Amino acid sequence: MNMSKRELKRILYVEDEIDIQTVAKLALETIGGFTVEVCDTGRKALAVVPKFKPDLILLDVMMPDMDGPTTFNALRSQPASADIPVIFMTAKAQQNEITEYKRIGAIDVIPKPFDPMTLAQIVCDIWTHHGNQT
Amino acid sequence: MATRPENIREQLTALRQEYIRRLPERLGEIEAEWADLLREDWDAEKLRIMHRHAHSLVGSGATFGFPPVSDSARLVEQTLKELSEKPRPTDHTIENKLESLLMELRKAVIQASRELPPLLLDEDTYNDKPPSPTGKARMVYLVEDDENQAEDMALQLQHFGYEVRIFTTLKTLREALKATAPDAIIMDILMPDGDGLSALAEISRDIAPNVPTLVVSILRDFELRLRAVRAGTKAYLQKPVDIGELVDKLDHLTSVKQADPYRVLIIDDSSVMTEYYALILRHAGMLTRTCHDATQVMGALEDFNVDLILTDVYMSGCDGFELAAVLRQQDAYMSVPIVFLSTETDLDKQLMALGTGADEFLTKPITPHQLVSAVTSRAQRARLLRELMLHDSLTGLLNHTTVKERLVKELAQALRRRVPVSLAMIDIDHFKSINDRFGHLAGDRVIKSLAHLLQQRLRQSDVIGRYGGEEFMTLLYDTTGQQAKVLMDKLRDDFAELRHQASEKLFRATFSCGIAAVSGKIKASDLTDLADRALYQAKHKGRNQVVLVNS
Numbered sequence: 001m002n003m004s005k006r007e008l009k010r011i012l013y014v015e016d017e018i019d020i021q022t023v024a025k026l027a028l029e030t031i032g033g034f035t036v037e038v039c040d041t042g043r044k045a046l047a048v049v050p051k052f053k054p055d056l057i058l059l060d061v062m063m064p065d066m067d068g069p070t071t072f073n074a075l076r077s078q079p080a081s082a083d084i085p086v087i088f089m090t091a092k093a094q095q096n097e098i099t100e101y102k103r104i105g106a107i108d109v110i111p112k113p114f115d116p117m118t119l120a121q122i123v124c125d126i127w128t129h130h131g132n133q134t
Numbered sequence: 135m136a137t138r139p140e141n142i143r144e145q146l147t148a149l150r151q152e153y154i155r156r157l158p159e160r161l162g163e164i165e166a167e168w169a170d171l172l173r174e175d176w177d178a179e180k181l182r183i184m185h186r187h188a189h190s191l192v193g194s195g196a197t198f199g200f201p202p203v204s205d206s207a208r209l210v211e212q213t214l215k216e217l218s219e220k221p222r223p224t225d226h227t228i229e230n231k232l233e234s235l236l237m238e239l240r241k242a243v244i245q246a247s248r249e250l251p252p253l254l255l256d257e258d259t260y261n262d263k264p265p266s267p268t269g270k271a272r273m274v275y276l277v278e279d280d281e282n283q284a285e286d287m288a289l290q291l292q293h294f295g296y297e298v299r300i301f302t303t304l305k306t307l308r309e310a311l312k313a314t315a316p317d318a319i320i321m322d323i324l325m326p327d328g329d330g331l332s333a334l335a336e337i338s339r340d341i342a343p344n345v346p347t348l349v350v351s352i353l354r355d356f357e358l359r360l361r362a363v364r365a366g367t368k369a370y371l372q373k374p375v376d377i378g379e380l381v382d383k384l385d386h387l388t389s390v391k392q393a394d395p396y397r398v399l400i401i402d403d404s405s406v407m408t409e410y411y412a413l414i415l416r417h418a419g420m421l422t423r424t425c426h427d428a429t430q431v432m433g434a435l436e437d438f439n440v441d442l443i444l445t446d447v448y449m450s451g452c453d454g455f456e457l458a459a460v461l462r463q464q465d466a467y468m469s470v471p472i473v474f475l476s477t478e479t480d481l482d483k484q485l486m487a488l489g490t491g492a493d494e495f496l497t498k499p500i501t502p503h504q505l506v507s508a509v510t511s512r513a514q515r516a517r518l519l520r521e522l523m524l525h526d527s528l529t530g531l532l533n534h535t536t537v538k539e540r541l542v543k544e545l546a547q548a549l550r551r552r553v554p555v556s557l558a559m560i561d562i563d564h565f566k567s568i569n570d571r572f573g574h575l576a577g578d579r580v581i582k583s584l585a586h587l588l589q590q591r592l593r594q595s596d597v598i599g600r601y602g603g604e605e606f607m608t609l610l611y612d613t614t615g616q617q618a619k620v621l622m623d624k625l626r627d628d629f630a631e632l633r634h635q636a637s638e639k640l641f642r643a644t645f646s647c648g649i650a651a652v653s654g655k656i657k658a659s660d661l662t663d664l665a666d667r668a669l670y671q672a673k674h675k676g677r678n679q680v681v682l683v684n685s
Contacts (some may be wrong), residue, residue: 019153026145048494062189077381091193111202113196116146 008127010035014045014071018030023116024058025098032120033049042071050080052080056127060111061101070103076105087126089114114130149375153198156249158413162242162502163187164210164238170228176222185214190413191239195246203244209237229280237619244409245294261615271297272388273314277321277330283376287320293628296384296512304328311341317388318348320380322373323358331358332457333367346387350375373561376635381586394594396420396513397439398676401428401457402475411475412590414502415509431461437547440470441513445477447483456493469519471512506641526600528578535650537599537607542658544597544609554653556610556618559665563677564642565604572636577604580643591621607665608621619682622647644678652685661685 011034015021016027016119021038037052039045043066045057057075061068067089077080088101091112098109108126167184171177188211213232223229248652261306274296278284279304299316301307304327307319319337323330324554336348348369349362354512362370370382398420402408408424415422429451443461447454461467471493474484484495496508524536527528532540540582542558562568562580569577581604590600597609610618630644648668650661664683672681 017193018188019149020197022149023146023197026149030145034475063185091189112202116197 003078007090008055008124010037010052010054010109011056011058011123012037012039012048012052013057013058014042014063014068015017015037015060016040017060019058023041023077026080027116028123031117032123034120042066042074044062045071045073046078046081049075049078049084052085053080056083056123057086058123059086059088059106060112061088062093069101072104072106085127087123097103116130142323148615150198151249152445154249155192157243157246157416158201158410158417159502159639160187160191161240162414164191164239166501168232168236176244178218181214181218182431184219185211186524188214198293200242200246203246206235206239206242209238213682216364218323223242237685240410243580244413247413271295271383272318273297273316274384274388275300275301275307275310275316275319277301277319277325278460279322279324279326287375287377287380289643290632291381293632294586296387296430304330304333307333308337308341311337311345315342315345317345318384321347321349323349323362325552331361331365331367334362337386338366348380348383348387350380358630374580374635374638374640377633378583378586378635383582385586393426396441396510396517398422398442398444398509399425399431399434399438399440400444400514401425401434401449403427403449403451403456404446407446411505414505417502418506418510420513428454431457435467437543439543440467441516442509443470443472444475444509445472447474448474448513454492455486469516470600473508473512478618485682507568521672529582529600531589531606532597532599533597534601537597538658538662540597540599541607541609541662544611544659545652545661546609549655551612552653553612554614554649554651556613556648556649557661558608558610558618558622558649558667559662560588560606560608560622560647561669561673562575562604563673564628565643566639568643572634572639572641576634576641583632583634584629584645587625587632591625591628607662614653614682615682618649618651619680622649622680630678646677647680648672648681649682650685654685656685 006080009029011105013021013024013036015024015038018040021040025033025036025038029076034131036101037048037054039130042063048103049057058070059071063071066074068090072086072089086105088109091111101109107130110122110126114122143616150646162186164187167180167187171180173182191207192204192211195201195207210232213228213235217228218231250449252375264678272295274291276284276288276298278287279299279302282301284300284302291298299310301310304325319334321330321334325333330349334349334394336347338347346363346372347367349367350371350373351358352373354372359370369388371380371383398415400408400411400415400422403426408426412422412424421437423434425431428445428449445454445457452460452477458472461470461472473496474492475496475498487493491511494508496505524532526533545555552556562584565577565580568580581600584606585600588606592598592610595611599607610621611619626645626647630642633640633642646669648665648671650668652661664685668681668683672679675681
């Protein structure tokens with residue numbers, strides 16, 4: 001998989017909190033110029049991925065029903081989403097947690113709360129960095 | 135990257151304000167859940183839900199620029215987690231800790247909501263174009279095959295704040311209804327391309343069931359009226375249509391009359407609590423004033439026009455019972471509802487509170503929803519009663535006594551705020567001869583239509599009263615004489631265009647107006663005299679005009 005050649009265009013954001021959804025969508029679309037789709041549950045994300053075909057998935061850790069890591073595993077086990085890079089978003093962001101998420105396969109972890117004005121840039125940086133690594 | 139910082143900042147600001155607006159509600163939810171946990175069985179599921187709600191504030195607070203909200207919510211979240219990991223502890227250490235953390239969170243929420251632009255009455259503006267009371271023009275579809283009649287009626291309705299679209303066939307009406315529904319439909323039932331009543335029946339059944347329909351017709355037989363009722367119409371008016379009656383019906387059918395916000399004075403010696411209650415009530419659209427020292431209450435009540443007083447029971451200096459007794463001894467506050475808010479659960483004490491003149495006893499903690507509904511229902515009833523006492527029954531405007539009292543208050547306030555005010559006295563020209571020629575009923579309708587016009591065109595903060603038989607007084611706050619003159623002249627023109635109806639005849643009426651403008655100290659009676667003299671000049675110079683004098 002060579003990420004550096006692929007351009008980041010489509011992002012799927014999985015987040016149950018409506019306020020954050022709105023701000024993140026606005027930040028990523030208006031500042032980042034990305035095409036953004038939002039899902040409020042992991043289950044919906046699984047259904048949306050094959051149609052939306054995102055380049056990247058942003059995944060909130062703490063959600064009711066299916067939490068972030070569970071959703072992550074489910075995404076990995078279905079062919080349409082097995083290879084799509086995932087960034088976790090978390091309000092806890094303790095070091096051991098970050099290490100754990102990276103260990104299970106997340107390309108990075110963005111701590112919440114995020115600053116809407118810089119979110120797009122942070123996502124871009126992670127994407128570029130990840131592309132260079134692989 | 136497609137960066138448009140201006141645009142996104144604006145949007146973020148809007149989102150942020152929306153977020154702040156909803157914050158108290160979300161905090162209230164958490165607090166209610168906590169109260170519930172303490173009162174009822176300690177329930178793991180409830181703890182989990184409360185934890186989720188706290189967690190969501192952690193994530194969102196700082197994103198919207200309120201790190202303290204995130205920080206204090208995080209502490210609440212952590213403590214809840216601690217609590218959920220083992221059975222309910224027997225001592226209250228952690229529970230007490232959580233209480234004080236919730237208090238911190240509340241402070242952070244209050245701090246955040248200071249950034250909301252305040253809701254001020256003073257912000258409303260004159261309506262240069264006739265408005266609807268709701269701010270948005272109400273749309274009426276007028277179905278009438280006689281174009282001249284239709285345009286004439288449309289023009290008249292526009293003066294009262296209605297936007298009118300005319301349809302000369304039923305076919306075009308049906309098409310338009312499919313695109314957008316109006317606020318009301320007025321229909322002449324004799325249409326060239328079909329029977330109006332059948333069409334109305336069909337419309338209210340299939341096309342636009344929620345739109346009120348009114349029928350106008352030259353026909354007067356009972357059979358038709360019955361058919362109209364069966365077709366679901368709300369009114370049947372005989373042609374030629376009395377525009378006053380039509381507007382009355384339309385107002386009634388389409389109105390959400392924008393109520394003056396309730397004014398609530400909150401007394402509690404804890405400033406965090408007063409701010410918090412104030413916040414909840416403000417978000418429900420009320421105006422609030424807070425007072426932290428019961429002995430200062432008279433000052434706080436001054437020129438506030440209070441609708442309801444919300445007070446704590448236990449306060450240093452003067453307790454709630456004493457406060458209620460003091461207030462009830464004064465005529466001005468005899469009928470203002472007083473609601474006690476306290477942790478008191480002792481029924482005897484509550485009864486004692488009611489005995490001293492309190493109207494209701496609410497027990498803390500109270501959810502925002504409970505608080506708002508308790509305050510609203512009390513304030514509403516008190517207002518209705520006051521309404522009956524203070525208003526003129528024909529026009530609904532302030533009556534003579536009240537308008538004079540309000541004048542004194544408003545002048546004092548204008549002086550303190552150093553803003554100009556203008557007092558306009560309006561008198562319908564040749565009113566006696568209108569009564570003589572067309573009858574008293576027609577005269578009453580002229581008075582009502584002028585009252586209507588004034589109410590729709592002036593601001594909520596303006597004082598409008600029926601001063602005498604055909605004489606009206608309005609006090610325009612923060613308005614110079616020149617501004618007042620322009621405004622009253624426009625109203626005078628529009629009033630002169632209205633057509634009034636008496637049996638088969640149509641007639642017009644005019645008014646004369648005298649304005650006295652002031653931007654300093656003046657006695658209310660002197661200002662009234664000045665305006666009266668200006669009115670006399672206007673009459674003397676030939677009526678149907680506005681004369682301005684400066685004090």
